[in-house]
Amino acid sequence: MEKKVLIELFIDDEDHDNALDIISFVSSPAIESDFMRFNEAKDSFEFKATDEEKRIVTGAAMMPDKEIIRMDAEGNPYFVYFTKDTIEKCQEMFAKFGKTKSTNFEHSTGMRDVTVVESWIVTDSKNDKSNALGFKDIPEGTWMVSYKVDNDVLWEKVKSGEVKGFSIEGVFSKNIVQMAKDGSDNIDNKLDNVLGKIYDLLD
DSSP states (O other): OOOOOEEEEEOOTTOTTOEEEEEEEEOSOOOOOSSEEOOSGGGSEEEEEEETTTTEEEEEEEOTTOOEEEEOTTSOEEEEEOOHHHHHHHHHHHHHTTOTTOEEETTTEEOSSEEEEEEEEOSOTTTSHHHHTTOOSOOTTOEEEEEEEOOHHHHHHHHHTSOOEEEEEEEOEEEEEEOOOOSOSOHHHHHHHHHHHHHHHHO
């Protein structure tokens, strides 16, 4: 059986380009290439309005060890994932560098009057606040966020169901965990080839 290409994405403290820049409100698939932007339907996480009167929506921004399929420049699939430690660092940096008012729609249109009012890491799946809000089976290590949506246009998209979830965008370092078996004896060349494709997509 052929092995899939599996890559861990992480924040490298020595690489000053590494950062989680934006949590985007998304609704439909799109192809991105400059940054790692998880906004395809299967790569984003649905949220829900947890307080319609106050215009608050809550959902998962990142889930640990969730394998997310991506495509390289030649259309070959590979999978990426984040660990609990990386997600915790993303949450910390997001707050530390004042990104709580930094959001957009579909990774392109900047949005004003949208603010993170709550952010937490799930440490106990059974007793986490996410259960009380109606979310089920949220794994430990998940980063949950609540946004206050004072933007009338965006709030209408949330209410209508046009906007369905959160999606992150940022620049991350890569660690290849597993390579595909293709019958080639030259594994080093294959590894360099895949790395080159991924760098083109992310940097």
